[in-house]
Amino acid sequence: MDIKDIEKNYERMSDNEIIRIATTNAYGLRPEVFGIIENEINKRNLNPDILKGAIAQNKDYSVEEIETYSKLLRDLPCPICEKYEEKLNGTISHTVKSFIFFTSSETELTIACPDCLDKKNNNAILSTALLGWWGIPWGLFKTPVYIYRNFKAKEKNRLENPNESLLSYTLGNIGEIESYKDNKEKLKDIITTKR
Structure with missing residues (x-):
């Protein structure tokens, strides 16, 4: 999917859909999509910590973490x-x-x-x-x-x-x-x- 199409798709989503994707369903997202999510979070005045949830799903963790x-x-x-x-x-x-x-x-x-x-x-x-x-x-x-x-x-x-x-x-x-x-x-x- 083209990045512009992805951006338009996120623009059409409700706040709840953005929050759900960022906090529970962001594993495997392309790196450039994080910028799109961040823009939508800022534009909608949502909690900026939501983006941290999307990033957290795409990291590797040690047992201690x-x-x-x-x-x-x-x-x-x-x-x-x-x-x-x-x-x-x-x-x-x-x-x-x-x-x-x-x-x-x-x-x-x-x-x-x-x-x-x-x-x-x-x-x-x-x-x-x-x-x-x-x-x-x-x-x-x-x-x-x-x-x-x-x-x-x-x-x-x-x-x-x-x-x-x-x-x-x-x-x-x-x-x-x-x-x-x-x-x-x-x-x-x-x-x-x-x-």
Whole structure:
């Protein structure tokens, strides 16, 4: 696409579309497009930190840098119980529900305090143990696997450092985190929105 066509395309976008692209969907943009985004941000009087989000998505990061970004999330109140006492972390809960010839499975990422993460995994274990077995053949195979996965995920809920789930989430949302790193309310929105 010609750079002039790209520029016209960005001019037609709404403010929300510009913000969404810059903060969540800028990976792999051509370098000259960043200037176009910057011009639109300035012309529309949008938050200039939004451009930082676009740039952040196109950098390579060390583990230490990702941990630094994850600290911004870990210091927030728990989005479930709203307590500040413990650092937040992440978990993946796995559930299976079966109904004779139909089996559905689901994985869900949650960012929360260790107590709430444990509850999330425990609820997934209980639900899977009660409802997972009843499907032929997949329920019989998936149920023990998903119960095991929940127990393994639970082991990492109380780590002192950010676990793999949180680090992966942080890297996947680095544009938004960089754009709003000085805005705790926006950061809270980021961790409560399903991805």
